[in-house]
Amino acid sequence: MVPTNYYVILSAILFGLGVFAFIFKRNVITIFMSIELMLNAVNLAFVAFSQALGKLDGQVFVLFVIVVAAAEAAVGLGIIILIARNRQTLNVERVDLLKL
């Protein structure tokens, strides 16, 4: 059996990648994907701990996260489409109308 540590480390690596991309990428869709990556990293940790502790709570949470992620994807993609239509770009550096 794979030790829990490995899962958690993998999860941390995935989450770190997500954070890195979230901060440094400019394309809105990439940023969006990095958020999904972070969510799934968390899901992985949940499942791993659920297995380790022999409790179902973690798995229930994962289901919730997936549902929320789906809803968020719908809203987020809608926003992205609007940005693309109105600004003719997906670069977040250019989406700065509210800038001082």
Added chain:
Amino acid sequence: MLAYLWIVPLLPLLGSAINGLLGAKWPNKYVTATAITSTGLSFLCAVEAVREFVESGQAFFHKEFFTWITAGNFRAGFDLQMDQLTVVMVLVVTGVGWLIHIYSTGYMAHEGGYYRFFSYLNLFMFFMLILVLAANYVLLFVGWEGVGLSSYLLIGFWFLKRSASDAGKKAFIVNRIGDFGFMLGMFWLFQKFGTLDFQTLFDAKHAGGWSVEAFGQLGTLTIACLLLFMGATGKSAQLPLYVWLPDAMEGPTPVSALIHAATMVTAGVYVVARSHILFTHSPTAMLVVAIVGCATAFFAATIGLVQTDIKKVLAYSTVSQLGYMFLACGVGAFTAGIFHLMTHAFFKALLFLAAGSVIHAMGGEQEMPKMGGLSKKIKWTYATMFVATLAIAGIPPFAGFFSKDAILFSSFQSERGGRILYGFGLLTALLTAFYMFRLIFLTFNGKPRYDEKKVHVHESPSSMLGPLVVLAILSAIGGLLAAPALLGIGPDYFTSFLAPVFGGAHEAVEAGAEAAGHQLELILAGVAFGTALIGIVIAYWLYLKNPRKPDDLAKSMKPAYNTLLNKYYVDELYAFLVVRPLLWLSTNAFWKGIDVAVIDGTVNGIAHGASATGDGVRHSQSGNTRSYAVWVVAGAIIVLAVVFYWSGAAKTVLGVVR
């Protein structure tokens, strides 16, 4: 009616509210109707209440209508009472007040703010009635402050005129000084006796336990009385707080008649008379009252000698006559003081109203040197004013003779009085007769000194003459209540009527009178009459026979004349001693020091601080999406750090992982 005594003050309040709230858009006749009806009904209700009071055998009436303040064992209620003193005051206030309302409809007919004037005037009536009907010091103080407010509003009625609004403020501020003393007096009384209800405080049994020795020369009662008297000097324009009354003549003339002659300024006398049980137990306070009254009477009369403004003469005359009333109270002759209060209300209201009629006839001219020879053109005004002048000068059988004689007699023979008080009182009587006849001669007799082509002298309308005639009749016969006693053919009706109120206080006076004998009273009355005649003759000789003589006299006695003309420089002295130091202190310390530097500085400093902080942190709101992402991550890291390092969570989680 007695059971519903609250209706008497309420009616004018209603009139005031209606006129004040709705009158602005009404034609004058509706305003007139409201004002006259409310005060007239109030007068009728008062008369009915008095009738019931007399019918019930003049039993002391007291009723608690509702409780206003309760705190611990302190209770101040809306309690009204009716005794003989109240009867006199209520009838004078409502009766004279009503007449002056009627007069005002004529006098103010062409003025702007007609509804405002009557709203204020009715409000004054309300507060004055509260003052005289109140059954405890707290409710009395409500009326006391209320009449001060109405006085302020009415003096400054023509508020666009700088001098009028200044005079209003002066009256209000000077009165505040007195009121300060009055309040301290109330606190003192409450602390010492635990109640401010007249009935309990003056209870005969209660009073019986007080002895002069127990409280000492400067004891509790003396302090309380002197503090109350301080309030009275403010309200009744006595030395040293009289300065506001002459300036108060800036108000419309009916106001001067009602508030600054007949009713409000006598409130101080009323309070002293109402508290006579306290005062008679403090010889020191009585002496102070007598001396202040006597000094004011003489002092104001001398200023009145040289004034040229017809209303200013009457104003100083009022101050002087109020001094007489306090002199009477001070020597223990409270009945004489109240008697003079009543007759003074008649003849001084009449004098002011007649002066208003003269001013009306002259088209606004108030300076007597620019009048003269008016007697033929305004006969009714002349006749009524002449009656009032005879009354104030003390010519029998007019009202002033009897009341002034009673005061002089008491100050002569009372054990609290003395030769000095009597002497100054008599001298004041001489001066009074002189300056009043000077006023008459300058105004009505001699040659006209105005431009007859420009000034169209005309008699006033009947709405103004009616009250004049009624008041003239009262001034003529008002004193006869005391006549039988003087002539030795019957009782003094006024004194015996008030005896239940002042009973105790008068035993000494009465006993003295018995001892001194009736003959002395007649002699003194003769002396007073003779003195008044001398004053009149001097005035006649100076102002009718030798019209140039007064100017020569003024030149030959220039320093004295100028001192009198400038009112002993008292206003200048107060300005130098009090007003300017206060202004300096207020400007430099309170305004620029505390207000601007400390209070404004703190408030503005806080605002500036918030603004600067906002300016600093607004750069974090860059509008750059990726910088927000950094903030989110940074925040998450901080939260994690806190959770892991400052709580036990780290151990648990890491423990599980291992």
